[in-house]
Amino acid sequence: MYEFLFEAVGGDVNAVRAVLSTFFESSRKQLEEMRSALTTGDAQRLNYAAHQLAGGLVTCGMSDLSQQARNLEQRALHEPVADLAGEVEHIATTLQQAEMNCDADLSRVDKNRKS
Amino acid sequence: MNSKTKPLHVLMADDDPFITSLYRDILIRSDVRVDTVQNGEEALKFLQSTVPDLLVLDINMPRIDGSAVLRYIREQSSCPDLPVIVLSNVCSEEFVERINRLRPSRFLIKYDYPPNRVVQTIMEVLDTLRKGETVPATQPTISPAPQPAAPGSMPDLLQHLEQTSSIEEQRSILLEIYRIIQPALRTLGGANPLSMAFQFGCSAEQCFEQWYARESLLSPWARRLLCTVETSAEYWNQRINEGAAMSALLLISNEEDEQRRLQRGMLERPGWTPLVVAREDSALDIIEGNSISLIVWRAKRFGAARKILKRIRELERVSQMKVLFLLPEQDADQWLEEIYDTKAFALPHEVSAPELLAAVYGEWRLMPTHPV
Numbered sequence: 001m002y003e004f005l006f007e008a009v010g011g012d013v014n015a016v017r018a019v020l021s022t023f024f025e026s027s028r029k030q031l032e033e034m035r036s037a038l039t040t041g042d043a044q045r046l047n048y049a050a051h052q053l054a055g056g057l058v059t060c061g062m063s064d065l066s067q068q069a070r071n072l073e074q075r076a077l078h079e080p081v082a083d084l085a086g087e088v089e090h091i092a093t094t095l096q097q098a099e100m101n102c103d104a105d106l107s108r109v110d111k112n113r114k115s
Numbered sequence: 116m117n118s119k120t121k122p123l124h125v126l127m128a129d130d131d132p133f134i135t136s137l138y139r140d141i142l143i144r145s146d147v148r149v150d151t152v153q154n155g156e157e158a159l160k161f162l163q164s165t166v167p168d169l170l171v172l173d174i175n176m177p178r179i180d181g182s183a184v185l186r187y188i189r190e191q192s193s194c195p196d197l198p199v200i201v202l203s204n205v206c207s208e209e210f211v212e213r214i215n216r217l218r219p220s221r222f223l224i225k226y227d228y229p230p231n232r233v234v235q236t237i238m239e240v241l242d243t244l245r246k247g248e249t250v251p252a253t254q255p256t257i258s259p260a261p262q263p264a265a266p267g268s269m270p271d272l273l274q275h276l277e278q279t280s281s282i283e284e285q286r287s288i289l290l291e292i293y294r295i296i297q298p299a300l301r302t303l304g305g306a307n308p309l310s311m312a313f314q315f316g317c318s319a320e321q322c323f324e325q326w327y328a329r330e331s332l333l334s335p336w337a338r339r340l341l342c343t344v345e346t347s348a349e350y351w352n353q354r355i356n357e358g359a360a361m362s363a364l365l366l367i368s369n370e371e372d373e374q375r376r377l378q379r380g381m382l383e384r385p386g387w388t389p390l391v392v393a394r395e396d397s398a399l400d401i402i403e404g405n406s407i408s409l410i411v412w413r414a415k416r417f418g419a420a421r422k423i424l425k426r427i428r429e430l431e432r433v434s435q436m437k438v439l440f441l442l443p444e445q446d447a448d449q450w451l452e453e454i455y456d457t458k459a460f461a462l463p464h465e466v467s468a469p470e471l472l473a474a475v476y477g478e479w480r481l482m483p484t485h486p487v
Binding site for chain 1: 130131132133134136137140141144175177204205225226229230231232233234
């Protein structure tokens with residue numbers, strides 16, 4: 001999942017770790033923004049936060065989750081915002097899992113690269 | 116790099132601090148000076164005082180978006196030839212065309228360009244600049260439209276549609292198919308049987324045959340799609356047979372013949388109470404004061420109906436109420452957008468009173484867009 005990031009930062013696992021730390025922090029804010037948009041029924045705000053998150057996710061190599069955020073971005077403009085709470089929470093949970101597994105995933109990718 | 120050479124200067128404009136910090140850290144390690152801004156307004160202010168060697172520009176940013184920044188650079192600034200790499204995750208054809216007219220040096224779409232390729236492209240441009248050469252513009256790569264359910268081409272989507280038994284997944288695939296075919300549908304002229312059939316799951320073949328006789332306009336896969344969305348009457352019949360739950364029907368229509376025939380038809384059906392109003396603004400009181408199970412709404416002008424529509428949508432979420440729209444071709448796009456993905460059904464405006472009764476009785480095989 002993080003191979004491209006490794007390549008981008010020159011193969012330094014600590015640099016990738018720092019990048020991902022920034023990403024997870026940034027994504028938490030975007031998810032908070034989405035939850036807030038759900039509460040206020042603000043479709044544009046939800047669309048924008050999902051758009052931002054999708055860009056970060058794909059940059060980190062989380063393509064499937066990025067696709068879900070991208071889908072949410074589109075749906076926010078066409079569907080009642082309140083109906084999308086499940087999707088937001090699904091993305092949040094998946095991201096939380098990715099963050100929990102991050103160290104293990106990084107070690108695995110690093111090991112594969114070196115072998 | 117030669118220590119005597121002045122480092123090249125890159126300005127990164129992106130509203131996501133993660134993106135700017137990622138590329139800034141990478142570029143700084145390559146002895147590139149990097150400044151970052153988080154919106155178009157800051158980018159313009161920056162450019163008024165300093166002209167970097169390269170601008171890496173996001174498009175979808177608050178305040179002033181990237182396309183306005185790029186337009187300003189090309190048309191009004193003191194640096195119209197500034198090399199600009201657009202890095203965006205918007206990728207519709209219309210968007211790409213619009214940005215292309217503003218002559219970006221490179222156009223990178225995040226879904227196609229992982230960070231290592233973005234870095235590589237930035238480095239290539241910087242190398243060109245170091246040699247004192249100009250950076251030619253290149254054609255963008257256009258990503259496919261979002262693929263929420265089943266990535267792939269139309270045949271893949273249709274195949275997936277046939278294979279899956281999950282209603283939610285079918286709906287998601289149909290949404291995707293609709294997004295792909297929407298431009299073509301619009302060229303056929305507003306709301307048409309295919310879009311109706313797709314969006315509301317109403318009896319596609321009948322809708323198609325009765326409303327549009329021009330079958331040749333549809334390709335084989337579109338015909339196949341019509342067959343695929345044809346669904347059973349089970350849901351609708353079940354709702355009708357619940358009796359008490361389906362006790363009141365409200366017709367919003369000013370067509371007397373329709374009012375008379377629908378009332379008579381519904382009264383022949385035990386357990387139903389037909390209510391009729393001619394004007395949309397009168398309907399709201401009835402909706403609030405009665406437990407309406409089904410609204411049949413012969414929709415007229417879109418603008419006048421927004422208020423009642425909003426209330427109906429609210430009620431729809433908390434009750435079992437269903438709405439059957441009879442949509443006019445005029446304003447149909449607006450209607451479709453507004454009631455897109457509600458629990459509503461829709462039939463073309465031209466449906467006759469007997470046909471409407473048949474629809475309500477389930478002979479037209481209506482089904483909801485959402486499973487209940």
